[in-house]
Amino acid sequence: MRLILLGPPGCGKGTQAKLLSRRLDLEHIGTGDLLRAAIRNTTPVGARARPFVDTGNLVPDDLVNELVAERFQRTDRPSRFVMDGYPRTLAQAHAFEQVLAQWKLPVESVILMNVSDAEITRRVTGRWSCPTPNCKATYHVENNPPRVAGVCDECGGRLIQRADDNVDTVRARLKVYHNDTSGLIPYYRQRGLLSEVEGSGSIEQIYASILGILQPQGG
Ligand SMILES: [Zn+2]
Known part of the structure; x- marks a missing residue:
């Protein structure tokens, strides 16, 4: 299975990606982890990305694309994966598609976790740790x-x-998300790859909905 998980920041896609990677034996690919590994191993892209990270700046989209391409150039490239947070924009989706076409590993499914802005705001602003x-225990006021x-x-x-985790920051992040995905979601929908799940239930409910899409026979 080659899968992309989409959803707003704070929707819980990292949690779902982790569960799916264990259950379906998929490599869980998040750009944050890729970036840290590339810098640690001083790969060519890691070396170019490092100054951005060291100065606390966002790594530009082009460099993120190269980071993903670099992962797939390695001989241990994953043939089964779940993408968590990438591609984030239509331009990244195009770049990713070229990388995957090169290795004949096309995306098989894209799952969009739908959670309303109000729900995301409620979740994130209620977090305490x-x-x-x-210890690092985490809580939510509700x-x-x-x-x-x-x-x-x-x-x-x-x-x-x-x-x-304050209201203004969450709203700003959601605005960027809606802007970034306004081209991405229709793109995958038109190609018949997109499925949508209700992302506002419990972790177990959402996980069951996703598995129901990926394994319709319960296999
Ligand atoms: Zn404690």
Whole structure:
């Protein structure tokens, strides 16, 4: 199976990609992990990407495309994979398609996890986490609240919110997502590759919906 997972930031596609990679024996490919590995191994693309990372800047889209291409040039290129967060734009989808065509590994399925902006905002802004280094427990004010507000159940640490998890940042990220995917989603739909799942249930419910699409006979 060669699969792309799409969905807004905070929709839980990383969690689903991890579950699917174990169940279906797929390589879980996220550009963050690829980038870290390329820099650690000082590959040609890693060396060019490093200054962006070191200065806290976003790696340009072209370089991200080259990073993915570099992964597929290796002899241990994955023939079965789930893409998590790439391609993000129509231009990246075109670049990715060329890479895959070169190795005769076409994408077989694209799954879009639909979660409303309101739901994403509610999820992300309700997150609290424990800063204690060997605890790192996470909570949500509605779904999974600590017993005492602001205090970690596990270690008694004082819970904090990530600076990024505020309403303005989430809205800005969603705006970029909608803009980026406005060409991408129709592209995969027109090619008959796109399936959509309701992404607002439990992790288990969403996972079952995705498996139902990928393995209609329950195989
Ligand atoms: Zn804790």
